[in-house]
Amino acid sequence: TGNLIWKFQGADYIYWPGWPVVGDGKVYATVGQRVSIHPYTLEYGESRFVCLDAYTGNLIWELPIEAFAPRESTAIAYGNLYIIPGYIEEFKMNSYVTLNEVWAIGRQSWTLWRGDSENTGTGKSGPTNLNLKWKFNAGGGIVSTPCIVDGRVYFGSQNKNIYCIDAKNGDFLWSYTTGSRIKSSPAVANGKVYVGPDDGYVYCLNAFDGSYIWKTYAGGFIGTHFDAVTGIRSSPIVVNNKVYVGSLDSKMYCFDAETGVLVWSYKTNGPITSSAAFSDNAIYVTSQETSSGALYKLDATNGNMIWKMNITYIFSADRGIDLHVSPTVANDMVFIASNKDEYYGVNATTGEIKWTFITARGTEDAGGYLVGSMSYHDGKLFVIDMFFITALNASNGEVLWKSWQGTELYASPTYADGKVYVATDRRLFYVLNASDGKRLSFFEPASNSWSSPALYEGRMYIGNNDWNLYCFNDYPITQGTISLELDKNEIQQGESITGCGQISPAIAYVPIDVSLIKPDGTLTNHEVTANNDGTFCINYTLDTVGQWTISISCSGASYNLQRVDFPFVVVEKQENVTPDQTKPETEEPSNGNDLTLPADYLIVLFVLIIVAIGAVLAYIILRRKKSGSPVLISD
Incomplete structure (x- = not known):
């Protein structure tokens, strides 16, 4: 949309117009220089290299050095950040000095009680x-x-x-x-x-x-x-x-x-x-x-x-x-x-x-x-x-x-x-x-x-x-909540379930972790991305009968939203049937001598019997009239 999501204030009046490097949800950039920032007092600025949360702009860490991207001094590979640190010499605005070193910045696991086998802590x-x-x-x-x-x-x-x-x-x-x-x-x-x-x-x-x-x-x-x-x-x-x-x-x-x-x-x-x-x-x-x-x-x-x-x-x-x-x-x-x-x-x-x-x-x-x-x-x-x-x-x-x-x-x-x-x-x-x-x-x-x-x-x-x-x-954490509404709490096996929710406060385009916990306790992990306003939707097709849970969390270097769980049930699939496919209800078995007819047949049979009886009665009446004593008529 082009809408502003966040901005970060640099260290001083001078802000190096170099290119930030982005990776793993973080932004790395030089935002302060060791240069004169006041024409009369000759006050100097400070070297400042920062790591920011890419989704919120919050500061994660900083170093008192500079690393200028045009000089190819910042790169990300193998899970590490590699930089060539340097600074601008005082009174030499056109002289950029490096430390003659390459720094690798990355994670170090704490694998033992004191961090290492020598127990240095x-x-x-x-x-x-x-x-x-x-x-x-x-x-x-x-x-x-x-x-x-x-x-x-x-x-x-x-x-x-x-x-x-x-x-x-x-x-x-x-x-x-x-x-x-x-x-x-x-x-x-x-x-x-x-x-x-x-x-x-x-x-x-x-x-x-x-x-x-x-x-x-x-x-x-x-x-x-x-x-x-x-x-x-x-x-x-x-x-x-x-x-x-x-x-x-x-x-x-x-x-x-x-x-x-x-x-x-x-x-x-x-x-x-x-x-x-x-x-x-x-x-x-x-x-x-x-x-x-x-x-x-x-x-x-x-x-x-x-x-x-x-x-x-x-x-x-x-x-x-x-x-x-x-x-x-x-x-x-x-x-x-x-x-x-x-x-x-x-x-x-x-x-x-x-x-x-x-x-x-x-x-x-x-x-x-x-x-x-x-x-x-x-x-x-x-x-x-x-x-x-x-x-x-x-x-x-x-x-x-x-x-x-x-x-x-x-x-x-x-x-x-x-x-x-x-x-x-x-x-x-x-x-x-x-x-x-x-x-x-x-x-x-x-x-x-x-x-x-x-x-x-x-x-x-x-x-x-x-x-x-x-x-x-090190820095304050943005705390918040997650809400979600499912379109149903019970679905049939093989059907899809849909839910839409909101993270608050809204963090644009932040990744949201979704875990589907199956009836046997195993889970599958998924990730969706929030929209610009913090809204998001999910849709999954489920094939196992039983009690399921959707668990949603959203956290990063500078934010942590409260995890929420949403239970629902998947039931066995019911076959769709048409009226002419409806089977008659099961009746008690006969002894072989009883003849059982459907109700429609009985009605037709009853009408036919009535008609037959009527025809017989009419025939008898007509016959009596023909066979009675003659009548004599005289002057």
């Missing part, structure tokens, strides 16, 4: 502002940290279920019930989901539909008591087609990822609740042993011990000896913690302690109980330090900064793109500046969180004890 990008995009109620507390792969979120719940939901809108996809409450986090690799031994078994499920693939014994259910209320459990990691996971039976296990067959196991001297780290074909794992904790380095191929380092327990009247912090590996160092107060930097080759960091302690030596693990990025280690998040120099353990959070911290911090993400035990999520620890934003959920933040495509995902899994976006 680091992602590529996350939101600066915590704007709620959606939340999903699992019906049970969520201690498990979610994994996000190929647009799907996988996590466990204390109601014993593993869930898979849509990362875009939080829609339920499937669930699988295990034998115990799930406190560990799943791992996803090669189209499979691996679930840790919370009930004493390791599970392998199909990542697409949740169907069972295999289940392997890993010590059986053990009702061990720990002082930490969070109840940490070992989460699996998957490397080189092997599954590595610790168990409460004191063993470190290695299973074949395809078959579940045991490759090797190594028995320590205490229960394992930490999650193993993998680096340079070695496994690092801690064990809560009787007199002291232990850090083991094992050969990942055969499980042989390379070295063992004892971890001194810090005893306190109000604390136990729980050893929950998982090792993190980086730059030939292993970073671990005791049960309380102390962190260690350990030489990964020799097992020798290189530095020790002592945390802040509360009154009368209370506090400092360590549960959450660390996050590592570019020589910095972000650790839980009583009521602080503290940044350490990873090479020597020296403090870089401390950020007061005001409450106990049990969930592991996560790093991405110059920011640290924190969940406190006092119903708060924080985003901190990784350079100085200053707060950038916060969100207050309904309960506390023992799940840790996971990052995917610029969004943050985290579980909560209020039974919800939360998804946060």
Whole structure:
């Protein structure tokens, strides 16, 4: 129609008239330049490259660079955005300078509990502002940290279920019930989901539909008591087609990822609740042993011990000896913690302690109980330090900064793109500046969180004890509704059903997801496009008898409309019949001696009998007149 749908305001007075690049529902463009924008003050503009929602024009993310299309510096391929970043030099309006780099910007899956096999807890990008995009109620507390792969979120719940939901809108996809409450986090690799031994078994499920693939014994259910209320459990990691996971039976296990067959196991001297780290074909794992904790380095191929380092327990009247912090590996160092107060930097080759960091302690030596693990990025280690998040120099353990959070911290911090993400035990999520620890934003959920933040495509995902899994976006999300009217609620098999609806607020030409859920629970997915005014219509022919549901959702990078379901029934097809094809009603069978005639025949027969009787009577009367006595007539 040529009607304006949206427009986006550029950074300054100067707007580069280049060509935007469009792909996957997003628009990429340079909208700000490092050029003079005022003739007297010589004030300069700012370089600005943006990603916009193609349907709404809302900002998704931005970078302080320029990428000019006439110089072929922007392209989309293989699911990534490729740009040659640059800028215009100050006082040189005709000089465009590149950074001599090519950048590839794309999605990075969060496949494991801490994002990678080294347990660094680091992602590529996350939101600066915590704007709620959606939340999903699992019906049970969520201690498990979610994994996000190929647009799907996988996590466990204390109601014993593993869930898979849509990362875009939080829609339920499937669930699988295990034998115990799930406190560990799943791992996803090669189209499979691996679930840790919370009930004493390791599970392998199909990542697409949740169907069972295999289940392997890993010590059986053990009702061990720990002082930490969070109840940490070992989460699996998957490397080189092997599954590595610790168990409460004191063993470190290695299973074949395809078959579940045991490759090797190594028995320590205490229960394992930490999650193993993998680096340079070695496994690092801690064990809560009787007199002291232990850090083991094992050969990942055969499980042989390379070295063992004892971890001194810090005893306190109000604390136990729980050893929950998982090792993190980086730059030939292993970073671990005791049960309380102390962190260690350990030489990964020799097992020798290189530095020790002592945390802040509360009154009368209370506090400092360590549960959450660390996050590592570019020589910095972000650790839980009583009521602080503290940044350490990873090479020597020296403090870089401390950020007061005001409450106990049990969930592991996560790093991405110059920011640290924190969940406190006092119903708060924080985003901190990784350079100085200053707060950038916060969100207050309904309960506390023992799940840790996971990052995917610029969004943050985290579980909560209020039974919800939360998804946060950087920019505000357009919320709305979907309405639909079907032309009938019951149709015959083989007939078509038609429906027309409206999305509100209207978003022109936005794709709308339609799922047809069959009577057996299987579904087929379709997509329709909204009109300029947000209206849309659907039409489907259905061939299966039973209860059907049409489920409609509409969500994107900057909008999320409430999902709606519309049930209807498909009945068996009734044959159309004409009056002359109508069969007489079934009558009781005769004994063979009765003659049954149709009603029309009986009427004709009755008329004929009446006519016959009349003819006989007339004949008799005439005959009597002829045969009577003669009459004499005389004068």
